[in-house]
Amino acid sequence: MEWSDLIDKVYTTLTLYGLRVVSAIAIFVIGRWVAKGVIRLIERLMVKRKVDETLVSFVSNLGYVALLAFVIVAALNKLGIQTASFIAVLGAAGLAIGLALQGSLSNFAAGILMIIFRPFKVGDYIEGAGVAGTVESIQIFTTQLKTPDNKTIIIPNAKISGDNIVNYSTKGTRRVDMVFSIGYGDDIDKARQIIMHVITNDERVLKDPEPVVVLSELADSSVNLTTRAWSKSADVWDIFFETTERVKKTFDAQGISIPFPQRDIHIYEQKTETA
The missing domain is CATH 2.30.30.60 (SH3 type barrels.)
Structure with missing residues (x-):
């Protein structure tokens, strides 16, 4: 083979494969640029619709990886590399990874659903x-x-x-439920008035719906008065603790007893006959 023929063959080969390499690089660069543009557009649309930031970040990252994989496959195909086997290997690897990470994938799917449905x-x-x-x-x-x-x-x-x-935070208001016990010998109406006075003088308790105090149970050792009042969700526990203390102190001052659990024991004497 003469040098001229060898040079012509090398030139032809470089020209052929050089164009393929340049085309593959162009596909990768342009495809990557287009993928970034598409992802930025999707992010803007999601932010405009006030989608959760976590979901925006996840969707943008996942979408970019998917588009970039498509661009890489297209570039490899332009170089003349058979991508069918490559895609099959990726599919098999994805299946194996999916089977190995079943628990993680279920957590992943649940996380996506929670972010979407909130x-x-x-x-x-x-x-x-x-x-x-x-x-x-x-x-x-x-x-x-x-x-x-x-x-x-x-x-x-x-x-x-x-x-x-x-x-507990979905609604702006919540109901505070409390139970106050008094003795069977105490005045029910007086106890109800004391509880209502304590509740209605608390500015955090809402006027609508109105608070109520009802006799809910005649227990073994006490008469139970159930109290229901509405407030903002953030004030529930403060009202519960402070109202319990105020009612106890007012009961003590007004002579209303809070009975201890008690049990009556009856003793019967039995006389035995002597022989």
Whole structure:
């Protein structure tokens, strides 16, 4: 083979594959630029519709990875590399990973559903999966709560979404339920007036619905008066504790007793006959 023929063959080869390499690089660069533009557009639309920030970040990252994978496959195909086997390997690897991470994937799916349907949000006080606390963060796999005694609880999303969820912060107001016990010899009307006086003089107690004090039970050792008052959700426990203390002090001052549990014991004498 003469040098001229060799040079022509090398030139032809470089020209052919060089164009392929340049085309593949162009596809990758332009495709990556287009993918970023598409993701930015999706982010703007989601933010405009006030979608949760966690979901916006997750969708944008997942979408970018998917688009970038498509661009890489297109670039490899332009180089003449058979991508069918490559895609099959990726599919098999994805299946194997999915089977190995079934629990994590269920938590992932539950996290997505919670972010979309929003049964609760950060800052809400909720009860679910056997625990209760204030929501600190809602992540893709777990939800983090802070208990009233400042403990951190991390719950898998699949567990909390698969159980009943009680959200104490959804409504702006809540009902405060209290029970006060008096003796059978005490004046029921007087006790009711004392309780109503304490409640109605608390500015945090709402006027509508009106608070009520009703006789709810004739117990073994006491007469129980159930008290129901409405307030803002943030004031519930303060009202509960302070009202209990004020009612106790007023009962003491007005001579209303709060009985202890008691039981009457009757003793019978039995005389035995002597022989």
